[in-house]
Amino acid sequence: MFTHADVKKIAGLSAKSARNLVAGLVNRGLATRLKPGLFILVPFELGREREYLGNPYVVARELADTPEYYVSHASAMDLHQMVTQPQLAVFVMSPKAIRPRMVLGTEFRFVRCKRENLFGIVEVWATKTERVHVSDLERTVIDGLKQPEHCGGLTEVAKGFWMRRDAIAVPKLVDYALRLGVGAVVRRLGFLLETFEIDAPAEIERLRAALTATYAPLDPLMPAEGPWHARWRVRVNVEPDELRALVRT
Secondary structure, three states, rough: EEHHHHHHHOOOOHHHHHHHHHHHHHOOOOEEEEEEOEEOOOOOOHOOOOOOOOOHHHHHHHOOOOOOEEEEEHHHHOOOOOOOOOOEEEEEEOOOOOOOOEEEEEEEEEEEEEEEEEEEEEEEOOOOOOOEEEEOOHHHHHHHHHHHHHHHHHHHHHHHHHHHOOOOHHHHHHHHHHHOOHHHHHHHHHHHHHHHOOOOOHHHHHHHOOOOOOOOOOOOOOOOOOOOOOOOOEEOOOOOOHHHHHHOO
Protein backbone atom coordinates (compact mmCIF):
# COMPACT_ATOMS: atom_id res chain seq x y z
CA MET A 1 0.00 0.00 0.00
CA PHE A 2 1.18 3.53 -0.65
CA THR A 3 0.16 7.18 -0.69
CA HIS A 4 0.96 10.12 -2.94
CA ALA A 5 3.54 11.20 -0.36
CA ASP A 6 5.26 7.81 -0.60
CA VAL A 7 5.54 8.11 -4.38
CA LYS A 8 6.83 11.66 -4.11
CA LYS A 9 9.53 10.60 -1.63
CA ILE A 10 10.63 7.36 -3.34
CA ALA A 11 10.60 8.66 -6.91
CA GLY A 12 11.84 12.16 -6.09
CA LEU A 13 8.92 13.74 -7.93
CA SER A 14 6.96 16.90 -7.37
CA ALA A 15 3.53 16.56 -5.76
CA LYS A 16 1.80 17.06 -9.12
CA SER A 17 4.01 14.54 -10.92
CA ALA A 18 3.48 11.98 -8.13
CA ARG A 19 -0.29 12.34 -8.46
CA ASN A 20 -0.08 11.95 -12.24
CA LEU A 21 2.08 8.84 -11.90
CA VAL A 22 -0.38 7.24 -9.47
CA ALA A 23 -3.34 8.15 -11.69
CA GLY A 24 -1.57 6.41 -14.56
CA LEU A 25 -1.00 3.28 -12.48
CA VAL A 26 -4.68 3.17 -11.54
CA ASN A 27 -5.86 3.76 -15.10
CA ARG A 28 -3.62 0.95 -16.37
CA GLY A 29 -4.89 -1.49 -13.72
CA LEU A 30 -1.50 -1.69 -11.97
CA ALA A 31 -2.82 -0.17 -8.74
CA THR A 32 -6.20 0.13 -7.04
CA ARG A 33 -7.53 3.15 -5.16
CA LEU A 34 -8.78 2.11 -1.71
CA LYS A 35 -9.73 5.58 -0.50
CA PRO A 36 -8.70 9.14 -1.40
CA GLY A 37 -4.92 9.20 -1.23
CA LEU A 38 -4.46 5.47 -0.40
CA PHE A 39 -3.58 2.89 -3.05
CA ILE A 40 -2.43 -0.71 -3.35
CA LEU A 41 -0.30 -2.31 -6.06
CA VAL A 42 -1.97 -5.14 -7.95
CA PRO A 43 0.16 -8.31 -7.75
CA PHE A 44 1.88 -9.03 -11.07
CA GLU A 45 0.25 -12.45 -11.41
CA LEU A 46 -3.25 -10.89 -11.38
CA GLY A 47 -2.55 -8.80 -14.46
CA ARG A 48 -4.47 -5.56 -14.84
CA GLU A 49 -7.06 -6.08 -12.09
CA ARG A 50 -8.89 -2.83 -11.38
CA GLU A 51 -10.57 -3.98 -8.16
CA TYR A 52 -7.90 -5.58 -5.99
CA LEU A 53 -8.41 -5.17 -2.24
CA GLY A 54 -5.51 -7.12 -0.80
CA ASN A 55 -5.70 -8.41 2.78
CA PRO A 56 -8.80 -6.82 4.39
CA TYR A 57 -7.18 -6.65 7.86
CA VAL A 58 -4.21 -4.72 6.52
CA VAL A 59 -6.63 -2.42 4.70
CA ALA A 60 -8.53 -1.97 7.99
CA ARG A 61 -5.28 -0.92 9.69
CA GLU A 62 -4.66 1.71 7.03
CA LEU A 63 -8.25 2.96 7.09
CA ALA A 64 -8.06 3.35 10.88
CA ASP A 65 -4.97 5.52 10.35
CA THR A 66 -4.00 5.46 14.03
CA PRO A 67 -1.83 3.23 16.24
CA GLU A 68 -4.76 3.09 18.69
CA TYR A 69 -6.83 0.41 17.01
CA TYR A 70 -7.30 -3.34 16.92
CA VAL A 71 -9.17 -5.82 14.75
CA SER A 72 -12.12 -6.91 16.88
CA HIS A 73 -15.33 -8.91 17.30
CA ALA A 74 -16.18 -11.26 14.42
CA SER A 75 -12.99 -10.29 12.55
CA ALA A 76 -10.81 -11.14 15.55
CA MET A 77 -12.73 -14.41 15.86
CA ASP A 78 -11.84 -15.11 12.24
CA LEU A 79 -8.13 -14.43 12.84
CA HIS A 80 -8.20 -16.68 15.93
CA GLN A 81 -10.00 -19.49 14.06
CA MET A 82 -13.15 -19.19 16.16
CA VAL A 83 -15.66 -19.13 13.30
CA THR A 84 -17.00 -21.63 10.81
CA GLN A 85 -18.61 -19.20 8.37
CA PRO A 86 -17.10 -16.53 6.07
CA GLN A 87 -17.24 -12.99 7.46
CA LEU A 88 -19.05 -10.31 5.47
CA ALA A 89 -17.67 -7.27 7.32
CA VAL A 90 -14.42 -6.24 8.98
CA PHE A 91 -14.67 -4.88 12.54
CA VAL A 92 -12.12 -2.54 14.11
CA MET A 93 -12.12 -1.05 17.61
CA SER A 94 -10.63 2.39 18.27
CA PRO A 95 -11.18 5.41 20.53
CA LYS A 96 -11.06 7.48 17.35
CA ALA A 97 -14.38 8.23 15.64
CA ILE A 98 -14.14 6.69 12.16
CA ARG A 99 -17.02 6.47 9.75
CA PRO A 100 -17.83 3.10 8.18
CA ARG A 101 -16.61 2.46 4.65
CA MET A 102 -17.45 0.15 1.80
CA VAL A 103 -14.29 -0.63 -0.17
CA LEU A 104 -14.57 -2.79 -3.28
CA GLY A 105 -17.54 -4.68 -1.86
CA THR A 106 -16.10 -5.19 1.64
CA GLU A 107 -17.69 -3.32 4.56
CA PHE A 108 -15.41 -1.89 7.23
CA ARG A 109 -17.10 -1.05 10.53
CA PHE A 110 -15.34 0.93 13.25
CA VAL A 111 -16.54 0.47 16.84
CA ARG A 112 -15.63 3.28 19.22
CA CYS A 113 -14.27 2.49 22.69
CA LYS A 114 -12.77 4.37 25.61
CA ARG A 115 -9.01 4.83 25.45
CA GLU A 116 -8.59 3.12 28.83
CA ASN A 117 -10.22 0.02 27.36
CA LEU A 118 -7.39 -0.55 24.89
CA PHE A 119 -6.00 -3.66 26.54
CA GLY A 120 -5.69 -7.34 25.70
CA ILE A 121 -4.17 -6.58 22.27
CA VAL A 122 -1.56 -8.59 20.36
CA GLU A 123 0.17 -8.29 16.99
CA VAL A 124 -0.27 -11.05 14.41
CA TRP A 125 0.95 -11.59 10.87
CA ALA A 126 -1.98 -10.91 8.54
CA THR A 127 0.25 -11.63 5.52
CA LYS A 128 3.86 -12.77 5.10
CA THR A 129 5.02 -9.17 5.38
CA GLU A 130 2.30 -7.22 7.21
CA ARG A 131 1.25 -7.32 10.87
CA VAL A 132 -1.95 -5.98 12.44
CA HIS A 133 -3.21 -5.38 15.97
CA VAL A 134 -5.93 -7.78 17.10
CA SER A 135 -7.61 -8.57 20.40
CA ASP A 136 -6.12 -11.64 22.06
CA LEU A 137 -8.27 -14.74 22.53
CA GLU A 138 -9.63 -13.67 25.91
CA ARG A 139 -10.38 -10.08 24.91
CA THR A 140 -12.10 -11.37 21.76
CA VAL A 141 -14.50 -13.40 23.92
CA ILE A 142 -15.10 -10.44 26.26
CA ASP A 143 -15.83 -8.06 23.38
CA GLY A 144 -18.22 -10.64 21.95
CA LEU A 145 -20.06 -10.92 25.26
CA LYS A 146 -20.31 -7.13 25.48
CA GLN A 147 -21.49 -6.60 21.89
CA PRO A 148 -22.65 -9.92 20.44
CA GLU A 149 -24.37 -7.99 17.64
CA HIS A 150 -20.93 -7.57 16.05
CA CYS A 151 -20.30 -11.33 16.17
CA GLY A 152 -23.54 -12.80 14.89
CA GLY A 153 -25.14 -13.21 18.32
CA LEU A 154 -24.37 -14.79 21.67
CA THR A 155 -24.49 -18.31 20.24
CA GLU A 156 -21.65 -17.53 17.80
CA VAL A 157 -19.55 -16.11 20.64
CA ALA A 158 -20.23 -19.22 22.73
CA LYS A 159 -19.34 -21.44 19.79
CA GLY A 160 -16.04 -19.60 19.29
CA PHE A 161 -15.24 -19.91 22.98
CA TRP A 162 -15.90 -23.65 22.92
CA MET A 163 -13.78 -24.15 19.78
CA ARG A 164 -10.72 -22.54 21.43
CA ARG A 165 -11.45 -23.42 25.06
CA ASP A 166 -8.16 -25.29 25.52
CA ALA A 167 -6.15 -22.20 24.54
CA ILE A 168 -8.16 -19.67 26.59
CA ALA A 169 -6.89 -18.70 30.04
CA VAL A 170 -9.96 -18.44 32.26
CA PRO A 171 -8.23 -16.26 34.94
CA LYS A 172 -7.31 -13.74 32.23
CA LEU A 173 -10.85 -13.92 30.89
CA VAL A 174 -12.22 -13.02 34.32
CA ASP A 175 -9.57 -10.31 34.80
CA TYR A 176 -10.67 -8.68 31.56
CA ALA A 177 -14.36 -8.90 32.41
CA LEU A 178 -13.81 -7.25 35.80
CA ARG A 179 -11.48 -4.63 34.34
CA LEU A 180 -14.02 -3.68 31.69
CA GLY A 181 -16.60 -3.29 34.45
CA VAL A 182 -19.72 -4.06 32.38
CA GLY A 183 -22.30 -5.98 34.41
CA ALA A 184 -23.81 -7.77 31.41
CA VAL A 185 -20.39 -9.15 30.48
CA VAL A 186 -19.86 -10.51 34.00
CA ARG A 187 -23.29 -12.17 33.95
CA ARG A 188 -22.94 -13.70 30.50
CA LEU A 189 -19.42 -14.96 31.17
CA GLY A 190 -20.40 -16.61 34.44
CA PHE A 191 -23.42 -18.24 32.83
CA LEU A 192 -21.34 -19.63 29.94
CA LEU A 193 -18.56 -20.95 32.20
CA GLU A 194 -21.06 -22.91 34.24
CA THR A 195 -23.12 -24.03 31.24
CA PHE A 196 -19.96 -25.42 29.65
CA GLU A 197 -18.92 -26.92 33.01
CA ILE A 198 -15.55 -25.18 33.02
CA ASP A 199 -13.66 -26.26 36.14
CA ALA A 200 -12.71 -22.85 37.58
CA PRO A 201 -14.53 -22.43 40.93
CA ALA A 202 -12.30 -19.61 42.18
CA GLU A 203 -12.78 -17.60 38.98
CA ILE A 204 -16.54 -18.17 39.02
CA GLU A 205 -16.68 -16.87 42.59
CA ARG A 206 -14.78 -13.74 41.54
CA LEU A 207 -17.50 -13.09 38.96
CA ARG A 208 -20.26 -13.84 41.46
CA ALA A 209 -18.80 -11.30 43.88
CA ALA A 210 -19.12 -8.59 41.21
CA LEU A 211 -22.84 -9.13 40.56
CA THR A 212 -25.40 -6.47 41.32
CA ALA A 213 -29.18 -6.86 41.70
CA THR A 214 -30.07 -5.98 38.11
CA TYR A 215 -30.68 -8.50 35.30
CA ALA A 216 -29.38 -8.52 31.72
CA PRO A 217 -30.54 -10.47 28.65
CA LEU A 218 -28.28 -13.36 27.73
CA ASP A 219 -28.44 -12.27 24.08
CA PRO A 220 -29.50 -8.64 23.48
CA LEU A 221 -30.34 -9.52 19.86
CA MET A 222 -33.07 -11.95 20.84
CA PRO A 223 -36.62 -11.11 22.05
CA ALA A 224 -37.01 -10.22 25.74
CA GLU A 225 -38.52 -13.52 26.76
CA GLY A 226 -37.49 -16.73 28.50
CA PRO A 227 -36.83 -17.71 32.12
CA TRP A 228 -34.97 -15.58 34.65
CA HIS A 229 -31.75 -17.17 35.91
CA ALA A 230 -31.32 -15.98 39.51
CA ARG A 231 -27.78 -17.27 40.08
CA TRP A 232 -26.30 -15.17 37.26
CA ARG A 233 -29.11 -12.63 36.96
CA VAL A 234 -29.63 -13.11 33.25
CA ARG A 235 -32.75 -13.64 31.23
CA VAL A 236 -32.14 -16.85 29.28
CA ASN A 237 -33.57 -15.79 25.93
CA VAL A 238 -31.35 -18.24 24.03
CA GLU A 239 -32.53 -21.82 23.87
CA PRO A 240 -30.30 -23.66 26.39
CA ASP A 241 -30.21 -26.71 24.10
CA GLU A 242 -28.36 -24.58 21.53
CA LEU A 243 -25.56 -23.94 24.00
CA ARG A 244 -25.48 -27.50 25.31
CA ALA A 245 -25.28 -28.79 21.73
CA LEU A 246 -21.94 -26.98 21.35
CA VAL A 247 -20.50 -29.07 24.17
CA ARG A 248 -21.64 -32.29 22.54
CA THR A 249 -20.04 -31.50 19.16
